[in-house]
Amino acid sequence: MAYTQGWQEVFALSGAPVSGEGRLKHSGGPWTGAAGTAESLRSSTNKSHGRLRPAHAGVAIGAAGFSAVAALSEVLASWETRLAAVRGECAYLDGALGKVAKELGETDVVVEKSVRAVNAGGAGEDR
Template sequence: MDDGTGGRGPASGDRLKHSSKPWNDAATVAQSLATSMASAKTELAAGNNGVAKGTEGLASTAVLKEVLTSWDKRLESARAECQSLAPALRAASGAQGESDAGVRGKVDGIRTPGAHGKEG
């Protein structure tokens, strides 16, 4: 018998589920990556201290400096992106939960013929 839901079961907000855990987990990972990138920048700089003095006169010194600068910029860009992503993911979690609650309230108010054994 067709219950008016296209075979998907009764029209009910009970099937609308939202979990903030994946969003919050992703935010935690993004923050962790931002911290790791900051540490990597520090280690990169420390590992290259004094290299210019030890390689004076070598053509590779300028190339090494370019590579160091390039990696420093990349790490900073990745760190900044992760840093800004963490709060955005947490905000998305909250917004999704609020949206789900609003939709659930509207869906619960819909009665279709045959839903829950009664006519709406």
Template sequence: MSYSERWQELFGPTDGGADRGGATMTLASTAPDPGSGGGQGKLRHSGGPWTSASGTSAELRTSTETSRAALGPGHEGMEAGAAGFASVAAVRSVLKSWEDRLAAVRDECDALEGALLTVAKEMGETEVAIEKSFRTAGGTGAKPGEKR
């Protein structure tokens, strides 16, 4: 069995023959619009979930740092007001622990922001390369789904 035959066996005819009883595979982002009778033919990565996730990571980094920076001033004067209590050392230890944890979250979000943007860029470049290969594959210069 050739690669092409195996592909058709697994995913259905490549000529749109699902109506002949064959199952077909459709990517969610290229699924047909209800009532349109066909897929949009556009798989998009960049400007979508990866870029959005990067922005969310940047926002989380900022809010985490804001919270971490507010912990110290929020505890100022505590030691003087609670002098002699055994709990002062415990509160100081907990404060340090939370500052360290929030700094780690901040740093992780910072690293994720850049990594997610890189994925968005790479996926965008992949889209361009794939679109170009479809245009040149048939020699027509047409985009998938276009007739010339």
């Protein structure tokens, strides 16, 4: 079967033979996996943030009068700010990567139907 120039370019870019069987795939998990990793990091950071303040609670009482208490308070505030930023970025990445996974997954379905239609010799037909 002869493919149009556009299909031949798609096959060439994917490293696939002109038969249409190749490596051009978006599904299978990389984007979903990356989104899951971002969510896992957000969740872990949230747990760490929850433990941070209680861990510092007794320091101010037990070390009253020492100059290190002020420094520890500054460090606590700095870490709370950083962890909040990490949580926010991870939440954003989870959503954005999940959206890409969904869009590329849907694209795979559309492309697969198009390829099947070409292989079947018809327009828009499923095999």
